[in-house]
Amino acid sequence: MYRDLSLEKFMQGVIRRNPGEPEFHQAVHEVAESVVPYVIQHPAYREAGILERMTEPDRTIMFRVVWEDDAGNIRVNRGYRVQFNNAIGPYKGGLRFHPSVNLSILKFLGFEQTFKNSLTTLPIGAGKGGSDFDPKGKSDREVMRFCQAFMTELVHYIGPNIDVPAGDIGVGAREISFLFGQYKRMAREFTGVLTGKGLEYGGSLVRKEATGYGAAFFLEAMLHHRGEQLEGKTCVLSGSGNVALHCAEKLRQLGGTVVTLSDSAGFVYDKDGIDEEKLEYIKVLKGERRGRIADYAERYGCEYHAGKAPWGVACDVAFPCATQNELDQQDARDLVANGCRAVVEGANMPTTVEGIKVLTGNGVLYAPGKAANAGGVAVSGLEMTQNSMRLAWSAEELEGRLKAIMQDIHGKCVEYGSGDEQVDYVKGANVAGFRKVADAMLAYGAV
Template sequence: MTKAKEYITTIKEDIKHRDPDQSEFQEAAFAVLDSLEPVLEQHPEYIAANLLARIVEPERVLQFRVPWQDDAGNYQVNRGFRVQFNSAIGPYKGGLRFHPSVNLSTVKFLGFEQIFKNSLTGLPIGGGKGGSDFDPKGKSDNEIMRFCQSFMTELARHIGPDLDVPAGDIGVGGREVGYLFGAYKRLRGFQNGVLTGKGLTFGGSAARTEATGYGLLYYTQAMLHAHEDKLQSKKIKISGSGNVAIYALQKAAELGATVLTVSDSNGYVYDPTGIDTAQVQQIKEIERGRIADYAQRVKTAEYHTGSVWDLDIDYDIALPCATQNEISEAQAQAMVAQHVSYVAEGANMPSQPEAVQVYHENGIFYGPAKAANAGGVAVSALEMSQNSERLSWDFRQVNDDLENIMHDIFTKSEESAKRYGLDHDYQAGANIAGFEKVAQAMMAQGLV
């Protein structure tokens, strides 16, 4: 066992001992640590500085009570979280997730991933994440407003334009960001750089809504180009029907691909003629309905309960855009049988570790979430720049910058993989490229 491998093993054992019940965080941390052995072999000074032990421990973890009142006058209590993980290259940056599954392990896993995702963008932002186990589904606008106001009453003490800049995530869209910003403004005054994903009338950025989905396709386009391939005429499975999935669907169609599926937590629709973006937007964004409604309106579509990854059809590209751990080992094996050539992740870590191993073993080119879905945080950082300049850039400028950033992320990941003899392992390449920038900054800043 090399000294680097021994050091990584020690760090993993420490994580298991300190956080034995945080399975989501362990999964994210171990996936990164296991890919860093060649870097540590070339940089023994990182081992001497115990850099990995410092990078896997958040700089700050906040957990707080969020009391709020529902429309019936009953008092409710949820938990709020903010993990400020690493500020070596800039202020903490990462979304807020409102979903019943949110706990400390989930927030730490997302925050740890965010360190390297943000580093890959090339922009000066550190890693953080937050949220609550509050479920916006079925709540009235007034209930969501009251919850957001209570949540921000505590969070406002710990964030700021040069300290920590939250954004949206699952369950936190434009409506929630607006309520959160309004509450912050009443507490601290107007600081339009304190949250991103804002409305265009109060400091938001053009293309922010589209950014993660569009960015996913720009990354996928770059990955195909590296293999002398192109998106035109490709058949694609997309999971999910939220913001990321909708704009991935829209951009894929613009680039000449045919998207065969979208889904929600109940089931999926399959349309061999290609999913209609406008219909999905009408159902999900305007009516806030279920994806089953699509099959009732489009004659060529079929609705099925269960996972879209169990649908047995041949296709070329998988774009999971729903949630973490949605693709199992067996479903990845099915992708192999269905002649899938590329997987690029729009959701955060949607492929279980065993599924990722199947991709690697069977020659499926794999774009991990921290690289492929970085478009959202990239445009969030561009929103911060616009806020600092007191300017608003037009859609074309932001979209062009996004496309360049996503192509650059792929290029950096590819070059890092090749530099360490890892061939087309874009997962390891992304981990290494993201880590090296943060590691250099931490070493330069001393004991931080």
């Protein structure tokens, strides 16, 4: 069976077993393209069917979530938890509350999380979950009632040594607080079962900054490997949420100039650069849960491009930090034409397969999300450690640990992705992430 392993046959099997799940197919193909040749070269992985096993979640949990809105109406949503792989530690991954949430998206995110968590070197497995519930436009009381109903079902499947969820799109500090409070009431114990918690009840410093800071640190390592500096580089970013804002903040501190941010309605181009004062304004604007990036353009008198993404702006580096498949083939061509030399993914799978081929085919350094945005889950893992030890590290120590982890991830990408001309970061991240999980699975036995 495994002697005939090929990318085409492997993907045919994945698609046959998982019909109607395009996001999951895309994520698996991106990994398999670089991992299948490695598996073929290592008979032990092939004979044990490791890659086939890694594309099947350990379990997929779906449940009904019933809650009451402020008008007294009974509302029904669907909840999920995909526990993908716990070969190297308890399941770990975010919860996403958004109308687009479905099984395909959560399986893609959980599969990616397997490799991302492996790359951090921390002992954490991979999971993902969420609901098609939309917290936007809901009152705090409605969000509280939904979170309590959601956790009432989820509580049966999680625990500090079983599965430790975190936040994601639509699940911020407010939602985590409500979820943790309900878990604590039902479990009748205080344990670190969620990360991204408030500092008052076991949260970690640097957690909200971690994904964005980590992406900036990864770029710094990429450039240093080529004998270059980040200072003076022009950076375009999409998004204006947590990841984008903190990535912009760290890029500024490292000497870069950030000239764009965006939301679903359009993007702003500030040729003078988005400085600390302007970043603080956006944080307040977005924190109100009603501000739009267009308000920034009006306040500071810069360009606003409605209904467009920022990839046509001349830059040295691009950071897609919004959502999956936001940077397509034409966007990639625009970046190449405008002199972009590196693309670093702050979001999960924001670049389409066709876009990746354009970038790498034109010599643009491309850092996939599983490597570049691993900072968030890395600090979540450090939060778990702090909870277990009943202590709290300082912001300086945590940022130092985060930077060291991102540098280590970069080193693994170089080790497994070095080629004749430049580092293939996709191959490096995929093979390095695969090898650690695969070796653990082999150690447990073939069945």
